[in-house]
Amino acid sequence: MAWESGVQFMIKKEVVVIGGGPSGMAAAIEAAKRGAEVLVIDANEKAGGQLFKQIHKFFGSSEHGAGVRGIDIGRDLLKEAEELGVEVWLNSVAIGLFAEKQIAVETGTDDAEKIVRVVEGEKIVIACGASENVVRFQGWTLPGIMGAGAAQTMINANRVLPGKKILMVGSGNVGLIVSYQLMQAGADVVALVEAAPNIGGYVVHASKIARAGVPIYTRHTVLEARGEGRVKEAVICEVDGKWQPVPGTEKVIEVDAIAIAAGLKPLAELAIMNGCKTKFDPILGGWAPLHDENMESSCSGIYVVGDVTGVEEANTALEEGRLAGVAIAAALGKITAEEAETEKKKIWDRLDGLRSGPHGEARMKAKDRQLADFRQLSAAEI
Amino acid sequence: MALENMGYLTLEELKAQTVYPTEERFRKGPVAVIECTHEIPCNPCEGSCKFGAIKIGDPITNLPGLVEANCIGCGICVAQCPGLAIFIVDKTYSDTQGTVSFPYEYNPVPEVGQEVDAVDRSGKVVCRGTVVKVQNPKSYDRTPVVTVAVDLDQVETVRSMKRL
Amino acid sequence: MCLRVEDHVVLGKDEPGKTVEITVDGRKLAAKEGEKILAALLANGIIVNRYTVKRKEPRGLFCGIGQCTDCAMIVNGKPNVRTCITPVKEGMVIETQHGLGKRGAIHD
16 A cells, blocks of 8 residues: 555545445445445444434334334444445545545544545545534523534433533424433423424424423524523523514523524535535525435536435435435446336335425425426536 | 424314314223324334224325224334324223323333323323333333323323423 | 433443543543543533633533534643544543643643
8 A cells, every 4th residue: 555645545446435324324235235345434433423313213104114213223224234344434534525536534533643545436425414503692602502413412322411401492303302302311401492483393293392391482592691611591582573582571591501403504515625516405404416316416426415415314314325325336337227227216205205294395395406406407518 | 373382282183183082982991092293204103003093094194093993002003103192091991080101201210000290291290190001012112101090081181291 | 410321211221331530630530431531521510621712711512523623622632632522541631722722822
């Protein structure tokens, strides 16, 4: 192996997947199952992404793992990948994606020296996931105020409570589920505020925390966090139809932590860096790379799956990953186009199912727009 | 509406929006009350019932419909529902009391015989209840199901218990 | 106040693991080998990891997955270590980071 000023060149793989969460692992498994040589790069010390924090049973079709807890889906994914010989680099961050499909990968933990390797993939899958949005209010930087995902990581992965009296901000599924899980870990959720007039997530999730006694305040926001060195009080208030605080409606709540669940945005930087065409769609969480029915981006051979292409949930991420894995296997000549079509049709049917119903409708339309935009782009280039 | 801004349904809303068991069925013994009103793409309850008492069909977002004649009130579906939205109500437990079985995923899990605070859909304590059964077999996959006996007039109100 | 989630209805009992000693700002603390430094500190009631460069404001856990750097501390003399993703090792010396963590320069 050649070394040049601490950088190790040039490792070649048929498929390199950036991100070992549900979508990346699913892509790796489907490609490896059909004979491709796959490397997964993951930033954490264990792959599986957020699945190992998701201790609840998943919705979906009973034919495809619904009713199974996220942690168990994660365990099975890692096991399957291992059995198929998928190579996984842990503690490894893709710090650059360059022409010729080369990825610079930095490996190591912050307390030690890191190494940098450059790996070239015939096909690349970008599956970096999403990051949490924040809500800024006076005092929001005080220790004890964190993303809801951070709180979930602490209780379910690190098994330590970030606080005992918690205010949750936001009523999407993340806010509702993490509230429930904080109580399962032994904390109290003293209130949940939601600026919109209605609860954002599934009502069954809201009902679980309602019957656990969590007061849900819709049309409310957090105005201020107070405390020295740690949040001790939260000031919440009503908001009017224009999202403005209504004077005189302030309430002071004693808290030792505030968790913010204000949605997520795609971690699309690598795709953008590489020149993949993106489009802004608020339903999908912001700027997301466009893709075709195979999840291939506007850059040939670079696939985008999971939250990177629009924030949804783990089930859709898994299916998008599978689509890319099958498409890649076909593109590499591991299976015939006909075999791939049959398999992809099944996956698309399941994806359509997951995006159906009143809660999925907006996402279904947004994903359809994304595909239509991609087609338009391709037509324009021809 | 309570559902969208409080997080739970009132009994009246539930009766209007779901296939709620009839009084006649309640009189025959334990039966499932399915409090799922949101057209979620989800169907494990349907597959979990060996008696064909829950129908969803196609599309998967159909609300689960109770076929009350087929339901024996066994409670298998209670632990299978990812939304924890199914309960078993038995109005025939005794002359004065009925039971409510609900999923309870908190530690500590109560013990049989224990007196607990029974709460309604909003989390408000409505009465005391006695734990008469706690089920947590492997097939329930870590969703314990607790059965609490309460006064008959509370069985349609009580949906959980205060955490211990 | 116990902040560790020792028993959990879904996750079961926490595995005790190997206890190691770490030093945090001169104080000896017990931690579990391999757990994240941040988790060990939280379990011991420490929630401030660093102070900002200009306003010297306290910062602690924010993203929990190595993205935001709010939990950076000095570990074995090396500044800017993201404690939420760095595992505890026996004998680690951990210090609250002031500013950029160049000792003597911005350090109080």
